Structures are given as C-alpha cells and as structure tokens.
Amino acid sequence: xKVNIIFTADEVSQSKTQGKICVVxxxxxxxxxxxxxxxxxxxxIFPFKxxxxxxxxxxxxxxxxxxxxxxxxxxxxFDLGNSPLEFTKEKVFxxxxxxxxxxxxxxxxxxxxxxxxxxxxxxNVKSAxxxxxxxxxxxxxxxxxxxxxxxxxxxxxxxxxxxxxEKHIDISLSDKLLALVRxxxxxxxxxxxxxxxxxxxxxxALGFEKDMEHIFTLNKYSSVPEYENGYVSIK
Ligand code: MLT
Numbered sequence: 001x002k003v004n005i006i007f008t009a010d011e012v013s014q015s016k017t018q019g020k021i022c023v024v025x026x027x028x029x030x031x032x033x034x035x036x037x038x039x040x041x042x043x044x045i046f047p048f049k050x051x052x053x054x055x056x057x058x059x060x061x062x063x064x065x066x067x068x069x070x071x072x073x074x075x076x077x078f079d080l081g082n083s084p085l086e087f088t089k090e091k092v093f094x095x096x097x098x099x100x101x102x103x104x105x106x107x108x109x110x111x112x113x114x115x116x117x118x119x120x121x122x123x124n125v126k127s128a129x130x131x132x133x134x135x136x137x138x139x140x141x142x143x144x145x146x147x148x149x150x151x152x153x154x155x156x157x158x159x160x161x162x163x164x165x166e167k168h169i170d171i172s173l174s175d176k177l178l179a180l181v182r183x184x185x186x187x188x189x190x191x192x193x194x195x196x197x198x199x200x201x202x203x204x205a206l207g208f209e210k211d212m213e214h215i216f217t218l219n220k221y222s223s224v225p226e227y228e229n230g231y232v233s234i235k
Contacts, residue, residue, distance in 0.1 A: 001169055001170070002138040003138070003140075003165070003171050003177060004016075004138070005174075005176055005180070006143065007145055007150045007154075008145035009107035009142070010148045012110035013110070018113040021138070021139040022111045022141075022142055023117075023118045023120050024108050024117060024144065024227075025142065025154045026104030027122055027153040028146075028153045028199050028203060028212075030099070030101040030104020031104055031120060032211075032214075033067075033082055033087060034047075034104075034225055034232050035119060035124055035223065035225060036123065036221075037084075037097060038225050038232070038234050039221050039234075040093065041089055041093035042087065042093070042094075042097050043095060044097070044231040045232040046097065046098045046230060047105035047108045048105055049100065050100060053100075054098045057098060058098055061096075063096075064096045065092065065097045065098070066078040066097075066099075067079060067097055067098070067099050068082055068100040068101045069102065083208060083211045084211055084214055085210055085211055096231075104144045107144040108227055108232070114140070115137070116226060117227035117228070118132065118226055119224070119225040121157060122216055122217065124223060125161055125219055128161060129161050129168075132161075141161060141162075143155055151198070152193070152197040153199060155180055156183055156193055158180050160184050160218070162181050162184075163181055163184055166181075200212070
C-alpha cells in the first residue's frame, strides 16, 4: 500500500485527493471534538470552513448545535466552542452539529473529492488504521496543520497511524513517513513529544489543559467516523 502525507489544510486539492482514501487529522482539536461528540451520541456533524455558511444553513433549523472556534476561542453567538469536553451526552445526544474551525473543517471541505474520508485523532488511531486496511487502497493522510503551517501534534498522530499500519501490512516508507514514525518513537508519552510545540503551547496558555488530557488518551474510542454526503457520522 502506498501512503502519502499532506501537512496543511491549504495544500489539499482535488488532484491530491480524487479517488483516494483520505484520513483527516486535526488532533488539536477539531477531529478530537468530532469523535468525542459522535461517541456521546451526536447524530451528524456538518463541517464548514466559513461561519457565514453555518449562519445561512441554520437560519431555519431548530434544535441544532452551532460550534467552533476562531483563534481557539468560541465563535460569538455559537452554542459551543471547540473543547471536546463541552460535547457531553447531555448536550449533544441525538443532535445535528454545525461546526466551523480554522484548520480542521477546512481540511475536510478541501478533501471532498476523495473516495472515502476517515476522521482520526489520537482517540481512535488503532481503529482508523484498521479501517484503512479494510478499504485496502492507497491512502493519503491529511494533517490539518495550524494556520497553514506544519503542526507537530497532527504529524505525531500520522506517525502513530503508520506504525499501526506497519503491524499488519507492507508499506513503503518515504523519508517523510519515516521521520513521522521516528518522532512517534522519540518519547513514551504524547505530552513529552509535544512539549513546546506552537498550538499545544497556545492551548495550554489559554487554559485548555483538561482538553489535552482527554485528547491525548490514545485509542480511547473504537469508532471511525467518516465524512459522506456533507456530514461526518459513525456508520
Ligand atoms: C482548528 O481547526 O484550527 C483547531 O481545531 C483549532 C483549535 O484548537 O480550537
């Protein structure tokens, strides 16, 4: 199996994704939020790059949740921000969620020409790798990155997926993929590897430490949400 890697949402294009199995990662925090919300019973998550699109779509809808962030903080007038811990069973069970984030929802919207779009974070690495193997085709791992830049948290998650894939199948490792695997082997725990990285440090400075404890729980969940027909859900 051939595995490609893209490091920012901005680099995702039709030619790079068309007909591919794509795995979208935005560990801090969009894909971690999606997986948590769906595990807590949310029905569907509709991701959009633009806040205006969400306002428009939700104008005549009742009982939906609008959520997301700009500069990591809740969007004014929205119901929830982008902290996975906000998405409790009590708040999200049975609900449709409309979400806009700076990088994560952009990465998904830019991937719409892919054959399959798998949503991944540290929370479901093992099951996401199993799903890639089940689909059995070349895959492209899309790291959302942070504001158009490489983000170590997403790259680490990609490295963990590759390690998981390697347990079961042969994949040819480019130097980029090898670097990601080596990063994932550099320390025993995620916190130590990410110490000092840009987005992690920013979220800590904003007081989102508890989010991180949750987000760094490797393989807490076994579901693998996918994006299809305009929304993310657990099939
Ligand atoms: C994003 O999509 O840019 C992130 O999820 C930002 C955040 O941590 O809130």
